[in-house]
Amino acid sequence: MGFECCHPVINLLYFAAVIAASVLFRQPVFLAISYISAFAYSVKRNGRRAVLFNIGLLPLAALFALYYWSYHHFGVTVLFRNFIGNSMTLESLFYGVTLGLQAAAVVMWMRCVFSVFTTDKVVYLLGRISPRLSLFLAVLLRMEPRAKTQLFRINTARRAIGRGSDQGSFFRRLPNDLKIFSMLVMWLLESLAELSNAMRNRGGALPGRTAFSLYHPDNRDRAFAVVFSAALTGVLMAMLLGQTDMIFDPALLMVPFTVASGFFCAAYAVLCLLPMGMELFSRLRFERQRKRI
Template identity: 45%
Template sequence: MNFASYHPALNLLFFVAVVTFTACWTRPGLVAVSFLCALAFSVRLRGSRAVAFGCVLALCTLAFAALFALNVHFGVTPIARTPIGNSITVESLTCGVIMGLKVAAILAWLSCALCVFTADKVVFLLGRVFPKAAMMLAVVLRAVPVAGDRARKIAVAQSGIGKGPGQGNIPRRIANALRRASILISWSIERFIEMSDSMRSRGSALRGRTAYSLYRFDNRDRALAIVLVALITVCSAATALGQTQMLFSPVIVVPKASSAGVAVFAAFFALCLLPLALQTAGEAAFSRKVGSVSKGESRSPFESEAQEKGRTA
């Protein structure tokens, strides 16, 4: 029941929606909600590495805000002056913080998308629109790890004859690197020729050929699609009503509190929190099932046999 187990089209719809809204909106509360939810979902998916990534993003946001305030001057509320006499204003500093936080939130969402979207999902989504491009993408995705493995084998083999990486003087190392690259390119070309012949013999270029996929749009996906469309509709309507923008020049102007503003906050918070909730619920359900199975198997065959003998006696 985790978010990655849903249909790839729904995963794509979610990430496109949150990234688009985050990039277009300037209201601080909405941007902060996007960043915090993206960071929480990333921590759920990637663990401690996501925490370090979030700290780096926060530091980069502060550094960008400081550089933006030092180099871009607008607003009527000065807070300091640079050594050359330019004013640092509250408006420019706030704008820099919002812009940096928007970029940080988008990067956090993209890191989550890299964990959710596997190669088969990308090929599936692309194959529905561009089948030949999907086939080429599948070939490239497979060729990259194979080329890396072959490069390591070539380096080990060349090291045995004194022509590996780090062996010899600088001109010799350059010549050895060119030799290894030549071997890898020749090997890759030969593999692509064999693959092309194999794919042609299987009818890859025939008209009307379809691709096999494991993904089906079931009732669970339909329910999630209804929720996503409803939340995205509310957010889009609030955008059209001007409840998601904030002015920075010459003074900071925030839209007045209204029912539309409350609705967009609630809808966007629910939208950003949806994958984390599904991931947590799915992992909890899986843990309960594993626990029930382990309890059922906790009795050994000898205990069951002893109980059976006791009942017969």
Template identity: 45%
Template sequence: MNFASYHPALNLLFFVAVIAFTACWTRPGLVAVSLLCAIAYAARLRGPRAVVFGGVLIVAALAFAALFALNVHFGVTNLARTPIGNSITVESLTCGVIVGLKVAAILVWLWCALCIFTADKVVFLLGRVCPKAALLLAVMLRAVPMVRDRAEKIAVAQSGIGKGPGQGSILRRIVNALRRGSILVSWSIERFVEMSDSMRSRGGILRGRTAYSLYRFDNRDRLLAVMLVALVTVCAAATVLGQTRMLFSPVIVLPRVSSVGVAVYVAFFVLCLLPLALQTVGEASYARRAATVPKKGHLFVSPRENQGPLKREIQEKGRTA
């Protein structure tokens, strides 16, 4: 039930919506919600290193804000002056903080997307639009690990005859590196020609070719699609009504608090927490099911062994009576 198990189109819709809203909005509360939810989801997916990554991005965002305030000058609320006489204003510093945090949130969301979108999902989404491009992408994704493994084998083989990496003088190392590169390029060209012939013999370039996939849009995906569309609609309506913007020049101006403003906060918070909630519920459900499985030394459990203790006791008493 985790978010990655849903239809790839819904995964794409979520990340496109969240990243687009984060990039377009300038209201501090909404940007903070996006960043914090992104770090929380990344920590659920990738562990504690995601928190470290988020902390580093926040520090970098603050450093960018300081640099932005030192070089971009607008606003009327002066904080200090640089040695050359330029003013450092609250408006420019606030704008730098918002821009830095927006970029940090987008990077964390993209990091989460890299964990969710596997190669088969990318090929599936692209195959619906252009099957030939999906076939080319699948060949390229398959070729990358093959070329890497072949490069390692070539290096090991050349090391056996004294021409591997780190062997010989500097000039000899350069010559050996060029030799290994030539071997790798020759093998790669030959391999790609074989793959091209194989795809052509299987009808890969025929007109009307469709893309095969194992994904199907079931009722669970329909429910999530309705939720995503509703939340995205609320956020888009608030954007059109101007409830997600903040002006920085000449003074900081926030929109008045209204029902639409409160609704966009709630909708965006639910939207950002949706994958984390699905991930948590899915892992808890899996752990609960795993705990109910009888722990036996063999795979088969007889019906009598699978009965409850009370029912077995009643049956034993009935037999003795």
């Protein structure tokens, strides 16, 4: 019902645009928009767990900023000198904070990517390029949940004879864990061999193989593409005019904020908040239709 229901190409283009913008844009307003949008959308996609995870990124960003500040001493605004006489400057501290927030924003956007992209979408996108690679990834992605299930079965069976991974002392658990891991590796090798023979017998390695999919663009994808293109155009104009960059060495310097800058920031905010707006609109429309029934 939300952004995950859009065409995989739309999902790919959108996340490529916002992640690239989060990496390239260093102007404080654009950086704040990227961070807040990524925070809000990751919470919308992943629930309460995302709140704790995203808040936990802030101390890590602060630690990185302090680390960067202690080793890089460029800039003209000296705050103080450390115990070995190096200048601790405002410019290096501000640049370290910027890099930390950029990394935090990218991590949050990647959590959104993992929640939106399913195995079918990855197989579809790669299947258009290389059907063999698509088949290979489908086999590997399917193997991961099967391996978890098999690991649970092996551990349950060994617990019945007192040799589970959580039974006995530390010196007894270690060989138990190694034996369980050995059994799981043997099962994986046998399963991969069986899958390889099955795919070969079904013609998976024959030339001219194509990829089947049920994804077709609809009016929702077209509407999203129109709004996305308009917002992206405004963001690209901001890049060309230098509105998204900032100079840190030797002093903090950026383009003065004008009415045009407000327009570019609004276009970037629309770009970043577009999936959330789409999901909220779909939810509201669904609730209205349900009330009519």
